[in-house]
Amino acid sequence: MGKLLAASSRDEYGSALREKQRIIFKISDYLNQAGFTPIKTPLIERQSTFESYPAKNMFQLYDQQGDNLVLRPDMTLPVARFIESHCREEVPKQLYYIDDVVRKTPYLSGQYNQISQAGIEIIGDENLSAEEKGLAIMLAIAQKFDLNDLQIVLGDASLIKAVLANFPDLTARQQEAIQAAIEEKNISKFKRLTAHLQGLPTILQDWPLAFGKTADEVAEALAAFPNLKGITAKWQKLTAFVQTNYPDIKVMVDLAVQAPQPYYTGPIIQGFLPILGENLFSGGRYDQLLKNYQEEFYPAVGLGMNLERLLVARKKVATQPDPVVVVLAKGRVEEDVRGLLKAAGVDTSPLENPGRKLIFESSDKRFHFILVKPSDVLKYLDRGIGDIGVVGSDTIAEQEQNHYDVLDLQRGKAEFVLAAPAGFQLDGNQRHRIATKYPKTASQYFNRRGQDVELIKLEGSVELGPLTGLADAIVDISQTGDTLRANKLKVYEELVPVSTHLLVRRGALFQHQTELTKLIENLMKELKEG
Known part of the structure; x- marks a missing residue:
């Protein structure tokens, strides 16, 4: 070779x-x-x-x-x-x-x-x-x-902890979970974790999406928290410095920014290039x-x-503004979310009669759609081909994360389950063989239990594992349980829920700030009303 x-x-x-x-x-x-x-x-x-x-x-x-x-x-x-x-x-x-x-x-x-x-x-x-x-x-x-079309994005490594310090009833574990949801820009998780939290300023009600405001706007919006004054004052001074010396460069604040490395302690600076949809520099x-x-x-x-x-x-x-590219898992996922996207203001009519086409353009040219296999959605997204990805959380859980898992679209709901023939005993002395298409999810589950098992990766019908003696039990997705019952398998435990999620490429939230913020807000409204 x-x-x-x-x-x-x-x-x-x-x-x-x-x-x-x-x-x-x-x-x-x-x-x-x-x-x-x-x-x-x-x-x-x-x-x-x-x-x-x-x-x-x-x-x-x-x-x-x-x-x-x-x-x-x-x-x-x-x-x-x-x-x-x-x-x-x-x-x-x-x-x-x-x-x-x-x-x-x-x-x-x-x-x-x-x-x-x-x-x-x-x-x-x-x-x-x-x-x-x-x-x-x-x-x-x-x-x-000649790279003059830069945007400066300011943050602070200490901001999230400083804000949460104003809520003494939060435990350390709760603060860590909230901070992770904010930095990952996971609005669904953030809403769930802060449903009981009273007193968040308006600008932080949707904290994972709190970016794009000027330093003065942010300072005014966070004035209720005196311990943030030092942070916001630095943003205002850095903004004034850029505006004085580089008047054509836009400066904005990201209240959900994640420190590039764990050793950062103060102001974070990013130089974002809209033409690339990525940061040119950071630190x-x-x-x-x-x-x-x-x-x-x-x-x-x-x-x-x-x-x-x-x-x-x-x-x-630089040419005309780039459209927002939506990478959709074709088949059930695309069919389940098409109506939701339409209700949120996206022209999805090109998807109604796709034929053999895989790339589509909305009539207003604001959105392009790419239909791919579920396992390929993240690859297109993380390589910068797409801006938004729509795929099941089962697929997300098995792959590396280099994007934002922004919103649970509450479609295609199912459960990861542990299933086996009658008489199966997980806690016995025997080391069990578990067949699954999802080794990462299964491994995390058994590790949490402290259970030593042997995983067998299958691509086809995992139900065959226990029926043929290849495995003792399976970890798989179940919606109705009909397939399991037809193969005489019993659900012994539900592991984690599965549903369709909206993913966003990291740089896309700044590159398409207006369009994506509006879309996410519209989707949240539709999900709440639905």
């Missing part, structure tokens, strides 16, 4: 690589002249350097002595390691790097593991002047490549990460730019 590349990797060659080299030279030349000191850390680091980084996203290996190593997934943590290990006399005030990070991507997703970044670290300045300087550097680099303040050998922490601000996105953005020409 010849020598093949590893999965999710690529070669760079010829004119495309020359263009990237020109970009790297231009950025490094600018940062050198701006007084930043270059730093280059090794691609292979000790795993202990990345204790605060999600382990599932790292490639792991071993050195000559058997110690745990990783391929560097983040640039800031090695900088922190360098400062703590080497800077005994004087800590550098301004560092920059241009290098690659390597992060695991879902297998067979078509995404690349290796990303080129250009970033800066401003160290020792606890004032907002550090954020202003970082913003100015990133915007100057963007302008050098913010982390005052509890960089420290010297005497364990003294230094205040710091860091921002990193994705060079692959910069390359793509330079080649993309």
